[in-house]
Amino acid sequence: MLRIEPKSQAEAFKSDFLLDEGNYEFVVKGIKEKVSKSSGKPMLEVTLEAFSQDGVVSTIFDYIIIGNNKIYQLLYATGNGDMAQSGVVDFNKVINSTGNFKLGISYDETGRYKPKNVVSEYLLNDEPSNERDFVDSDLNTDIKF
Numbered sequence: 001m002l003r004i005e006p007k008s009q010a011e012a013f014k015s016d017f018l019l020d021e022g023n024y025e026f027v028v029k030g031i032k033e034k035v036s037k038s039s040g041k042p043m044l045e046v047t048l049e050a051f052s053q054d055g056v057v058s059t060i061f062d063y064i065i066i067g068n069n070k071i072y073q074l075l076y077a078t079g080n081g082d083m084a085q086s087g088v089v090d091f092n093k094v095i096n097s098t099g100n101f102k103l104g105i106s107y108d109e110t111g112r113y114k115p116k117n118v119v120s121e122y123l124l125n126d127e128p129s130n131e132r133d134f135v136d137s138d139l140n141t142d143i144k145f
Contacts, residue, residue: 077122
């Protein structure tokens with residue numbers, strides 16, 4: 001007889017790669033301009049890496065319609081508020097920026113797609129993350145003076 005850990009149906013079908021809802025540190029890994037399939041409006045596909053408390057790195061995609069306040073939140077959360085104020089965004093300067101966000105889980109009501117992580121909101125740097133702190137091994141220590 002095999003003994004396994006008991007799980008509910010929701011737990012059994014939850015992706016092993018989903019992070020729990022909460023606040024996380026992130027790094028912006030990429031930004032692409034696209035057009036929304038549903039609305040036809042210009043949008044950004046922002047690729048983020050989030051870090052869990054136990055060291056798991058998860059890739060999260062955030063789709064932001066251009067003009068939506070979320071683009072401004074991203075800029076302020078990553079220390080690029082000057083771009084939000086000037087109205088000129090240099091994606092090259094945003095990539096590799098770090099910040100904090102509130103992560104949620106989106107469930108497909110039709111059941112065709114598995115649950116996925118979504119960015120609920122970007123947080124200003126003074127809002128604490130309840131997740132993993134960066135450690136020395138995260139930093140490039142080959143700095144020459």
